[in-house]
Structures are given as structure tokens and as C-alpha cells.
Amino acid sequence: MIVALxxxxxxxxLALGLARVLPPEELLVVANTGDDFEHxxxxxxxxxxxxxxxxxxxxxxxxxxxxxxxxxxxxxxLAGLGGADWFRLGDRDLALHVLRTHRLRMGESxxxxxxxxxxxxxxxxxxxxxxxxPVRTRIRSDAGWIDFQDWFVRQRAAPVVRAVxxxxxxxxxxxxxxxxxxxxxxxxxxxxxxxxxxxxxxxxAVPGMRDAILASGAPVVAVSPIxxxxxxKGPTAKMFAELGVAPSAAAVAARYAGLLAGYVMEEGDxxxxxxxxxVRARTLMTTLEDKVAxxxxxxxxxxxxx
Amino acid sequence: MIVALxxxxxxxxLALGLARVLPPEELLVVANTGDDFEHxxxxxxxxxxxxxxxxxxxxxxxxxxxxxxxxxxxxxxLAGLGGADWFRLGDRDLALHVLRTHRLRMGESxxxxxxxxxxxxxxxxxxxxxxxxPVRTRIRSDAGWIDFQDWFVRQRAAPVVRAVxxxxxxxxxxxxxxxxxxxxxxxxxxxxxxxxxxxxxxxxAVPGMRDAILASGAPVVAVSPIxxxxxxKGPTAKMFAELGVAPSAAAVAARYAGLLAGYVMEEGDxxxxxxxxxVRARTLMTTLEDKVAxxxxxxxxxxxxx
Numbered sequence: 047m048i049v050a051l052x053x054x055x056x057x058x059x060l061a062l063g064l065a066r067v068l069p070p071e072e073l074l075v076v077a078n079t080g081d082d083f084e085h086x087x088x089x090x091x092x093x094x095x096x097x098x099x100x101x102x103x104x105x106x107x108x109x110x111x112x113x114x115x116x117x118x119x120x121x122x123x124l125a126g127l128g129g130a131d132w133f134r135l136g137d138r139d140l141a142l143h144v145l146r147t148h149r150l151r152m153g154e155s156x157x158x159x160x161x162x163x164x165x166x167x168x169x170x171x172x173x174x175x176x177x178x179x180p181v182r183t184r185i186r187s188d189a190g191w192i193d194f195q196d197w198f199v200r201q202r203a204a205p206v207v208r209a210v211x212x213x214x215x216x217x218x219x220x221x222x223x224x225x226x227x228x229x230x231x232x233x234x235x236x237x238x239x240x241x242x243x244x245x246x247x248x249x250x251a252v253p254g255m256r257d258a259i260l261a262s263g264a265p266v267v268a269v270s271p272i273x274x275x276x277x278x279k280g281p282t283a284k285m286f287a288e289l290g291v292a293p294s295a296a297a298v299a300a301r302y303a304g305l306l307a308g309y310v311m312e313e314g315d316x317x318x319x320x321x322x323x324x325v326r327a328r329t330l331m332t333t334l335e336d337k338v339a340x341x342x343x344x345x346x347x348x349x350x351x352x
Numbered sequence: 353m354i355v356a357l358x359x360x361x362x363x364x365x366l367a368l369g370l371a372r373v374l375p376p377e378e379l380l381v382v383a384n385t386g387d388d389f390e391h392x393x394x395x396x397x398x399x400x401x402x403x404x405x406x407x408x409x410x411x412x413x414x415x416x417x418x419x420x421x422x423x424x425x426x427x428x429x430l431a432g433l434g435g436a437d438w439f440r441l442g443d444r445d446l447a448l449h450v451l452r453t454h455r456l457r458m459g460e461s462x463x464x465x466x467x468x469x470x471x472x473x474x475x476x477x478x479x480x481x482x483x484x485x486p487v488r489t490r491i492r493s494d495a496g497w498i499d500f501q502d503w504f505v506r507q508r509a510a511p512v513v514r515a516v517x518x519x520x521x522x523x524x525x526x527x528x529x530x531x532x533x534x535x536x537x538x539x540x541x542x543x544x545x546x547x548x549x550x551x552x553x554x555x556x557a558v559p560g561m562r563d564a565i566l567a568s569g570a571p572v573v574a575v576s577p578i579x580x581x582x583x584x585k586g587p588t589a590k591m592f593a594e595l596g597v598a599p600s601a602a603a604v605a606a607r608y609a610g611l612l613a614g615y616v617m618e619e620g621d622x623x624x625x626x627x628x629x630x631v632r633a634r635t636l637m638t639t640l641e642d643k644v645a646x647x648x649x650x651x652x653x654x655x656x657x658x
Contacts, residue, residue, distance in 0.1 A: 086454045087393065119423045123447035127472055137443040141429035148392045166433055 047071075048345070049227050049264075050236040051176075053078045053245020054093045055110055055279055056271050057238030058100035059331040061171075063341030064236065065101055066334070070170025072233070075101075076224045078240070079156070079175045080183035080212050080248030083195045085133055088143040089150055092195075093245065094160055094175060095142060102167040110279065113138045132200040157221055172223070176249040179218040183244055184211050194244065203281040207288045210243050215251040220258065228258040234348030235259050237268035239329060241282040242301040243289075250305075259305065265351035267308040267344055268322075269329055270295035274315060278330060296320050308347040310340070323351060353377075353533050354651070355570075356542040357482075359384045359551020360399045361416055361585055362577050363544030364406035365637040367477075369647030370542065371407055372640070376476025378539070381407075382530045384546070385462070385481045386489035386518050386554030389501045391439050394449040395456055398501075399551065400466055400481060401448060408473035416585065419444045438506040463527055478529070482555040485524040489550055490517050500550065509587040513594045516549050521557040526564065534564040540654030541565050543574035545635060547588040548607040549595075556611075565611065571657035573614040573650055574628075575635055576601035580621060584636060602626050614653040616646070629657060 048068060052061050052075050061075050078093045092111070099105040099113055106112045116136035125131040135143065142163065149159045155178040164173050183194040187205030197205055228235070240246055250256045259266060272295050277283045286293035291300075295311040299320045306322035310329065317324045327343045328336065354374060358367050358381050367381050384399045398417070405411040405419055412418045422442035431437040441449065448469065455465045461484040470479050489500040493511030503511055534541070546552055556562045565572060578601050583589045592599035597606075601617040605626045612628035616635060623630045633649045634642065 086450050087457055088450075117423060117425045117443065119443035120426065120447050120450075123444040124451060127447055127451050127469060129447065129451050137423065137425035138429040140446070141426050141433055141435065144392050144394075144426075145430060145433050145435050151393055163433060 047227050047230065047232040048073050048234050048236060049224065049232050049262075050075045050238055051078075051240075051246055051249050052076070052093070052097060052238040053240030054081070054096040056331075057093075057240035057245060058097045058105070059337050060236070060238045060269060060340060060344070061097055062100050062334070063331070063337030063339075064344075065169075065171050066338050067341050067345065068171070073171035074224065074227050075171060075173045076176050076221065076249060077160075077173055078245045078248050079177065080181050080215075080244060081194055081198075082180065083182065083193060085135075085195070086129070087147065088135075089147045090133075090143050091146070091156070091160075091175070094156075094173060095139070097173050098160070098163060098167065098169065101164075101169045101171065101173065104167065112136050133195060157223070174221045174224050176224070176255065177218040177221055177252050179214060181215045181218050181248055181252065182213045183248055184213055185209075186211070198281070203284065207285050210247075212248045212251045215248065216253065218252045220252045220254045225254065225258050228262040228264075232262055232264045234345065235262060235264050235266040236344055236348070237266065237302060237306075239269040239271035239278075241271060241277070241280055241285070242298055243282070243285050247301070256305070265307040265348045266302075266305050267310060267348045267351070268299065268302055268306050269340065269344060270298050270309065270311040270315070272298050272315075273312045273330060307351045310344055310347055323347070353536065353538040354379050354540050354542055355530065355533050355538050355568075356381045356544055357384075357546075357552055357555050358382070358399070358403060358544040359546030360387070360402040362637075363399075363546035363551060364403045364411070365643050366542070366544045366575060366646060366650070367403055368406050368640070369637070369643030369645075370650075371475075371477050372644050373647050373651065374477070379477035380530065380533050381477060381479045382482050382527065382555060383466075383479055384551045384554050385483065386487050386550060387500055387504075388486065389488065389499060391441075391501070392435070393453065394441075395453045396439075396449050397452070397462070397466075397481070400462075400479060401445070403479050404466070404469060404473065404475065407470075407475045407477065407479065410473065418442050439501060463529070480527045480530055482530070482561065483524040483527055483558050485520060487521045487524050487554055487558065488519045489554055490519055491515075492517070504587070509590065513591050516553075518554045518557045521554065522559065524558045526558045526560045531560065531564050534568040534570075538568055538570045540651065541568060541570050541572040542650055542654070543572065543608060543612075545575040545577035545584070547577060547583070547586055547591070548604055549588070549591050553607070562611070571613040571654045572608075572611050573616065573654045573657070574605065574608055574612050575646065575650060576604050576615065576617040576621070578604055578621075579618045579636060613657045616650055616653055629653070
């Protein structure tokens with residue numbers, strides 16, 4: 047079994063590559079839920095949904111988020127009625143939010159709902175939330191603490207980041223099947239090329255998760271989300287700079303100190319001071335072939351470290 | 353002021369006629385909320401919405417319910433995810449349900465939300481729920497009590513009706529502005545051509561509403577929803593038959609015994625035994641001209657009875 051820790055877009059690309067090279071029963075993707083939030087009474091899980099849509103081939107390649115073949119009649123009408131439209135909910139995407147919110151209220155776990163949706167969309171590998179308990183990432187800027195999606199979407203990640211916290215993490219229980227997979231001696235743990243601060247560290251902040259990874263005995267291999275000091279997408283580089291660290295592949299590796307056995311990073315980037323075994327690869331995933339090739343490289347790296 | 357009591361489709365047609373012949377500040381439509389229900393966590397108010405869409409010119413003339421220019425991406429996707437699709441929620445219609453549900457949860461009253469939506473859609477006359485407290489119509493069939501929308505939509509009104517109840521009505525407070533309008537000596541109270549059992553009687557079942565109508569001193573004029581023993585739309589005739597009464601204009605008038613001063617019914621229908629003043633008119637409203645002409649006839653009938 048490969049246990050992959052992932053946030054949204056970048057992580058989902060590698061998860062898709064892994065899904066193409068592994069038998070479905072040998073991949074379990076643990077999704078960050080720190081980005082989850084409640085909007086118009088709906089529970090929205092952006093990273094789970096990006097993973098789900100990407101693995102189902104339903105992701106929107108133009109927007110980079112949401113569903114393919116999306117329409118916006120709901121959103122346009124909501125705005126016309128005076129509703130907020132800073133978080134764009136497509137007509138098709140909305141079906142998942144309404145269904146999930148209703149089933150959560152009826153007492154089902156986020157894990158069960160996510161797994162049912164996965165099966166209905168014909169996805170082979172498991173996708174599971176890091177926890178069924180709510181964890182909510184918050185950003186401290188100069189104006190105080192802000193909910194993550196307020197900072198990320200409504201304010202377009204503009205406010206300077208002074209600190210990040212994961213509200214609820216201390217009381218959250220790790221997802222039991224993820225924990226069981228780690229306990230059963232997995233082939234590897236893969237940390238996908240996601241934002242460390244807001245995609246991977248919330249997963250590691252769930253009590254027991256980091257210990258279970260360390261105790262698994264499996265090689266832990268991360269892929270750098272930083273190429274030539276830049277994030278492929280999203281605020282990773284900006285967050286490093288604002289938190290006082292020059293953004294680099296090495297800076298990401300330092301966030302995972304004590305965890306990594308191997309680290310896959312872009313050719314030409316500076317590897318000085320990186321403790322785990324460094325493997326060079328093309329880490330920019332544009333085509334499906336890129337994703338598959340990177341997945342194979344990550345697996346080979348892990349297997350070489352066993 | 354004209355105070356009109358109305359259910360959905362038939363009532364909304366006359367309400368539109370009244371809205372075209374009266375200054376906006378002289379019409380208040382009191383909407384039945386007994387049809388309201390919770391579906392996928394959303395509070396849906398079919399009669400308020402039909403009135404709102406009809407008065408805004410946004411009603412769907414093909415379906416006879418919902419919004420014009422509707423699309424179904426949400427519904428199709430929900431069904432694909434295993435969701436129930438017996439109650440069809442259009443992409444645009446959904447915006448109103450999501451907005452309303454969210455604002456209700458935030459503590460706003462149904463009256464305030466309905467009134468805000470009315471203004472945003474450019475509707476002049478007030479539309480107000482009969483009560484801000486939940487009232488839920490239930491149908492007793494041979495298989496026991498069923499929620500109204502389950503009976504009406506999911507089971508297509510097929511189960512035989514043995515009894516009707518308005519759960520919550522005894523504890524519901526009448527909408528204060530409707531009560532104030534009745535107390536201020538209105539020009540008339542109009543009972544629109546809606547189903548008496550499930551559209552008008554829930555309104556009259558709100559404690560204080562019937563007394564306020566009687567105490568208003570205004571002539572109460574109803575329009576028959578039955579023409580030649582048939583309902584123009586909906587289960588009115590079926591319900592009469594199943595409750596042991598031959599459906600007729602006279603049978604409807606008998607449901608309003610003690611309330612009516614005038615009764616507008618179709619030419620040629622039997623008026624024997626009808627106590628209030630009978631006025632004959634074309635009551636089938638196909639065109640806008642029909643609606644306006646019937647509204648004028650209702651107002652003239654009321655004025656003649658003062």
C-alpha cells in the first residue's frame with residue numbers, strides 16, 4: 047500500500063499519476079481538510095473535491111479548480127438576490143456540497159460520504175479525509191486571525207501571513223483506515239507536492255498521524271512544490287517569504303525535518319543542506335505523462351530506500 | 353388595501369391580475385406556507401416562490417412551477433451521485449432556497465427574507481407568509497400520515513386522502529403585518545382560486561387569522577377554483593371526491609361558510625345552495641388579460657358589497 051498525503055491541485059496531480067501506475071487497492075490518499083469551511087450552510091471540502099474530481103477525470107482544466115463542464119446559473123442568480131459570490135459554486139459542484147452537507151447532518155461520517163462519492167464516480171483508489179472531526183486552518187495577518195477561505199479566496203491571499211493555526215486539530219482523531227494502513231507496513235508514504243503550511247502540516251497536526259507515519263517503518267518520500275524558488279500554483283512561495291524564509295525546495299524539506307527518507311526535487315535547484323536522499327526529476331506536471339513519470343520516480347525512490 | 357389569501361399556481365394568477373390593477377401599496381398577498389418543507393437541508397416554500405416568480409414575471413410557463421429559463425445541471429449531478437430527484441430543484445431556483453435557508457439559520461424571519469427577495473426582484477405588492485412559525489400540511493391516506501410534498505410530488509397525489517392536518521398551526525402566530533392590514537379596515541379580503549383544503553385552509557387555521565378577517569369589516573370575496581366540476585390544475589377535485597363531497601363551485605363555497613360575502617364562479621356552473629352573493633365571470637385565466645379582467649371583476653364585486 048502507498049499512503050499519499052495531499053492537498054488540492056498540485057497534490058492531486060501526483061495522486062492521479064500514482065493512481066495510473068498502482069493497482070487501485072494499493073493506493074490510499076489522505077486528504078487535507080483544514081481548508082474545509084461552511085458557506086451558505088454547506089460544508090465545502092476543497093481538497094477532497096479536487097482529489098475526487100481529478101481522479102474521476104472530472105476536473106476543470108481551464109479554471110484549475112471545480113468541475114469540468116461547469117455552469118453558473120446558481121451563482122449568477124444568488125448574486126442577483128444579494129448573495130455573496132466571492133466563493134464560486136458551480137451548478138454541478140453544488141450537488142456534491144448539498145449531498146455531503148445533508149448526509150453529514152443525518153449523521154454519516156465525512157469518510158463514508160467521501161468514499162461513497164468516490165465509488166459512484168468510478169474512482170479506484172481510496173480517498174479519505176485526514177480526520178472525520180472538523181479542523182479549520184486559520185491565518186493570522188496584521189488585522190488578526192482570518193478563516194482560511196476568507197484569506198485565500200475572498201482576500202485573494204493578499205494579507206501578509208504572520209502565523210497559521212489548525213483550529214480543532216488537537217481534538218481531532220486521525221482517520222482510522224488511514225491509521226490502519228500506516229500500521230500495516232505500507233510500501234511508502236508519499237508527501238505530495240502541496241503547500242506544506244496549509245495542505246500537509248494540517249494532516250501532520252492531527253494527533254497520532256505523525257507518530258503513525260514514523261512508526262510505519264515505510265520510507266517517507268516528499269516531492270517539492272517549489273521549483274526555482276517559485277510555487278507552481280498558489281501562495282506557497284509568498285507564505286515562506288512572509289514567514290521569514292526564502293522559498294526553496296530546501297526550505298520545504300526543512301518543514302518535514304525528521305520525517306523524510308527521500309526528497310524528489312527539480313533538476314538545477316539547490317539541494318544544499320537537505321538531509322534526506324535527494325532525487326532529481328522533472329517535477330512540473332503538465333501532461334498526464336508528466337504525472338505518471340513523476341509517480342514512477344517517487345515509487346522507485348521509495349523502493350530504493352527500503 | 354386588498355388582502356389576498358393565496359396558494360400557488362391558480363392563486364398566483366389572480367394575484368398577478370390584482371397586481372396589475374392596484375397600486376403596489378394597496379395589495380398584500382398572504383401566502384400559504386403549509387406546503388413548505390425541508391429537503392436536503394433546504395427550506396423550500398413552494399407557494400411563496402410561485403407567487404414571487406409569477407409577480408416578478410419569472411415564472412416558468414412551460415412547467416407551471418419553478419423559474420423561467422431554468423437549467424438542471426445541479427439536479428442531474430445530484431441524481432448521478434445517488435441523490436433523490438423526485439423534487440426537481442432547478443439551478444436558478446436553488447439560489448433562492450440556499451439563500452433563504454442560510455438567512456433563516458442566521459435568525460432572520462421568513463417574512464423579512466421573502467420581503468427582501470420581493471424587492472430585489474422588483475415586485476411592488478407585499479408577499480408575506482401566513483406565519484413565520486412553521487406549519488406543515490400532512491395527508492392521511494390508507495397507509496397513514498404522509499408529509500404533504502411526499503404525497504403531492506413524490507407520490508403524485510395518488511394515495512387516497514382520508515384527512516388533512518396542519519401540523520404546527522395551533523402554535524403558529526399570524527404574520528403581524530397581515531394582521532395589521534386586516535385590522536386597518538381593508539377594502540376587501542380576496543380568497544384566490546386555490547385549493548381550499550391545502551392552500552386556503554392552512555391560512556385560516558393560523559390562530560387569529562379567521563377572526564381578524566371577520567373583524568376586519570371588509571367584504572370577503574372568493575373565486576372558485578372549480579369549473580364544471582374540475583380543478584383547473586392540481587388535486588382539488590380528487591380531494592373533494594375522496595373526502596366524500598362531489599367537487600363543485602358550491603362545494604368550495606361551503607368550505608368557506610360564514611366567511612364569504614361574495615363568490616365569483618364560472619358561467620353555467622350550478623350555484624344552488626351558495627349563501628354569499630354569486631357573481632358570474634370567466635374564471636379560467638389563460639392570458640394576462642384574463643387575469644386582469646377577473647381581478648377587476650373581483651374588486652367590483654367586493655366594492656358592490658361594501
